[in-house]
Amino acid sequence: MHLAYPTVVAALLFSVGVYGVLARRNAILVLMSVELMLNAVNLNLVTFDMWFRDRLHGGQVLTLFTIVIAAAEVGLGLAIVLLVYRNREMVDVDRLRSLAESDDAAEAGEVGEVGEVEEAAP
C-alpha cells in the first residue's frame, strides 16, 4: 500500500481539527475537535509502525497509550467544563475572558458579575 494515502488522510483530519478548535465557541465542540486531531496523530503512528515493520510495535503501543491519555483528557476536560457551567451558566469560550490581559470597562464589569455569580452559587 502506498504510504501517501494514510498520511494525507491524517493531515486532512488534523486540519479539520485545527479549524474546529479555532472556529467553535462551545467548549464541548472544542474538545471534540481536539479528539479529531488526536485521531489524526494515531493514524500517523499506526502507519509509520507498519512502514518500519517495527519488531517492538512501538507505534501501535504508543497509539494505545494515546487513546488512554485522550480518555483521561476528555474526562478531566468535561469536569472542568461542567464546573465552568455551574459557576457561569454558559460554556462559551469567546465570553470566558477572565484571564485575558486587557482591563477595560467591559472586562471589569464581567469580572464583577462573575464574582457575584460565584458568591451566589453555594
Added chain:
Amino acid sequence: MSGQEIVFTLLGVVAVGSGIMVVTTRRLVHAALWLVLSFGALAGGYVVLTAEFVAWVQVLIYVGAVVVLLLFGIMLTRAPIGDSADLDSGNRWAAAAVAAATAAVLVTVMVMGFRDERMPLRAGGGSAGELGASVFRTWVLPFEVLSVLLLASLVGAIVLSRTGIGPGRGPGSGEGDG
C-alpha cells in the same frame, strides 16, 4: 490502485467528511453523532492497515466511552437540542484560512516526502497476541506509569465535579456528602 488503497481511500473520505460535519454542523448532538461515524471509519482504516487490535480499542474506547462522555457533557450543560445559530465564533474565516494553510503545508510535505514509499502489509502484524507480548515485555513500565496517570486524572475529575467542597468547611467535614 490496489484493493487496499481503494478501500482505505473510501474510508478516509468518510472519516474526513464526517470530521468536517463535526466542525460545521449547527446541532450539538449531531456533532457527537458525526464524531461516531468519523471514529468508526478510522477504525476501519486501522483494520485495512492490519492493526486490528488498535481498531477494536478505537471502537471500544472512542466510540463506546469518549463519545458517550461527550454526550453526557452536552446533556449536563443543558445545550439546545435543535439548531443553535451561535456555535461558530466570529473569527471563522481566519480559522478556515489557518486550517487551509495547515492542510496545504502538511499534504505537500507528506506527498513530496513519501511519494515513492510503499509499506509492506502482512496479516497478523497488529494482532492482540503480538501487541500484548510487546506491551507486557518491552513497554511494561510506561504502561504502569500510564495507569497511575489515569487514576490521578479520574480522581481529579471526581474532585472537580463533586459539590460540597468549599472554603467554608473544615477538613474532613465534607466526606459524607458526595
